[in-house]
Amino acid sequence: MSATAYEHIAIVNGLGAVYLRINRKARRIILRLTDEGEIAVTVPRGVPYGEALDFVLSRRDWIAEQQARRDRGENGLPPLPYEPPPLDRAAAAAILEPRIRELAALHGLTIGRIQVKAQRTLWGSCATGGRISINWKAARLPDHLRDYVILHELAHLRHRNHGPHYWHALDKLLGRDAKTLDRELRRWPLKLL
Numbered sequence: 642m643s644a645t646a647y648e649h650i651a652i653v654n655g656l657g658a659v660y661l662r663i664n665r666k667a668r669r670i671i672l673r674l675t676d677e678g679e680i681a682v683t684v685p686r687g688v689p690y691g692e693a694l695d696f697v698l699s700r701r702d703w704i705a706e707q708q709a710r711r712d713r714g715e716n717g718l719p720p721l722p723y724e725p726p727p728l729d730r731a732a733a734a735a736i737l738e739p740r741i742r743e744l745a746a747l748h749g750l751t752i753g754r755i756q757v758k759a760q761r762t763l764w765g766s767c768a769t770g771g772r773i774s775i776n777w778k779a780a781r782l783p784d785h786l787r788d789y790v791i792l793h794e795l796a797h798l799r800h801r802n803h804g805p806h807y808w809h810a811l812d813k814l815l816g817r818d819a820k821t822l823d824r825e826l827r828r829w830p831l832k833l834l
Contacts, residue, residue: 649690656680656704659697661690670696674707721833725781733757733780741773741791748814750798762831764790767797778834786829789815789822 649661659680670693671683684693697704728736734757745752753771760766765775779790792814800807811819 730777733777736780765794767794781834
């Protein structure tokens, strides 16, 4: 973990290093274990670090359980339906960028810049100006789910939110029920790809 991303590091007896950072948008104290197993705490502005550390101490059992599961290799996620093809980010971009352009053209959609990124929690996003960002790991999905991720973002060119009109437009782009594919995509957590 980059210590520069955190304003304060505390050493807690029995837990080790606890990384704390203030986030003005946070509404509550957020405790998480990083992929490396370190304790990271997001603190709302105005909450003293001491209060955040008290919260961490109150969650000591949960932290120990999560660290033990991590050490045993248990991530709490079901295995992937099958092993996806090995790809690096450059190879993924070579697959995703032309496919985004192809699907946009097929549906008469005008896109701006394409970015193939390494988001930690998002499959993709659509920004103003038609800029499409897609997680490079989408290239490791089965083809129909890769196309679902792309079309999910392309549908935002017409509808900026996830309201009923958006889902109807996405159904039309896909030629099938989008919610079914959305449920299927949940069997492919980004963490495991």
